[in-house]
Amino acid sequence: MVFAKASAASLAVKAAAWSEPAQRFLKRCADAGNLEACYILGMIRFYCLGSRSSGAALLARAAVGGHAAALYSLAVIQFNGSGGAKSDRDLRAGAALCARAAALGHVDALRELGHCLQDGYGVRRDPGEGRRLLVAANARELTLALAAAAASRHPFAAALPLGSAGAGGCPLLSDFGWSLPEAEPHxxxxxxxxxxxxxxxxxxxxxxxxxxxxxxxxxxxxxxxxxxxxxxxxxxxxxxxxxxxxxxxxxxxxxxxxxxxxxxxxxxxxxxxxxxxxxxxxxxxxxx
Structure with a gap:
């Protein structure tokens, strides 16, 4: 029960501290049904350790449980045919996984699906719907950036101009010459x-x-x-x-x-x- 409810902070293993005990901890959490642990360990195994099959299986387990980031990562794998040959790419499967992640509000999935619809990549071309999803992705990105700014007591009015020291911020606002604190990567x-x-x-x-x-x-x-x-x-x-x-x-x-x-x-x-x-x-x- 403890492993199943392990927090995201406790699962955020650092690369510099990677070890067999760290991998065992993530594995025990994943085996207990912790979807975040399934996702993190799946990504590490697939992209860093070269264990493609076990990594993909962990990502699939998280995706079945409704983990949006896992759904999107599987979409990227399908689009690229990662772990296999170029002929293994499955654009339709990638678009379907992307759509499921987008329905859960995943920003990158919304943006990816928007571009797919605009280009007819894995789906029937629909430029209008593609533009709508890209706008939705930008709106959600802005919402998350504002929430992060509020949490860090960084007022919107005091957002740093682009080019200022340490100002790598919300990409959406870059066209307006302003930058909000960028969300931390997963x-x-x-x-x-x-x-x-x-x-x-x-x-x-x-x-x-x-x-x-x-x-x-x-x-x-x-x-x-x-x-x-x-x-x-x-x-x-x-x-x-x-x-x-x-x-x-x-x-x-x-x-x-x-x-x-x-x-x-x-x-x-x-x-x-x-x-x-x-x-x-x-x-x-x-x-x-």
Missing amino acids: AANQFMVDWWASRGAQAAAAKKPGTGGDSDGDGAELRLCSHVRCGRRETRRHEFRRCSVCGAANYCSRACQALDWKRAHKAQCVPMDRWLLAAANAGEAAPQ
Whole structure:
């Protein structure tokens, strides 16, 4: 009973403190029916430890129980065919899972489903409904940001201008030049971000005993989602979508791409032909 009712705070295991006892604790909570534990351990196993089957099974258990984040994560896995080949992608299943998560108010699922409807990706194209869901996602994001600001006694009127020190805020408000405190990432996402950061690019590309890092078999690098608060990493080469303009950013989902565009990439994105030309010019100018 105690494990079944373990709080989200007690389940928020840090990557730096990951150990066999920590995994056993999460497993006992998951076995007791704690959906949050199922989700966190499922994400860690699937994306960090390389245990795709057991990770997906834990995510499915949480999803069956109505865990919105688990439903959305399974949708991302279906959209990308994560853990398998490109031919394993199931767009219709991904859209269906996304719709269930969106119905539970999951912001990223609302945003993802909105883009799917606009593009006809896994569902019948419906631009009007897609726009409605994107507006709903923005409205919910703003509501959550305001709630976080109120909880931290950060008044809306005193929101920090973008560019101020420490002001990485609500992406919705970036178009207006203001930023509210950004909601903290989910414990599972924070774990993945810290896990891969601690291992570096080399460990993210080549499998090492005990680290959970792996490659696609020929040592090629597997890339992280460019949205800094996501933490998902490819399970095979070229699994994630790339920015069609610069080709330098990689995203596990349309939702992460939309968020990162508002958050940072809009200011960083440089058309590929422009930087190729700059590189060529730099080469010509180099002394012989």
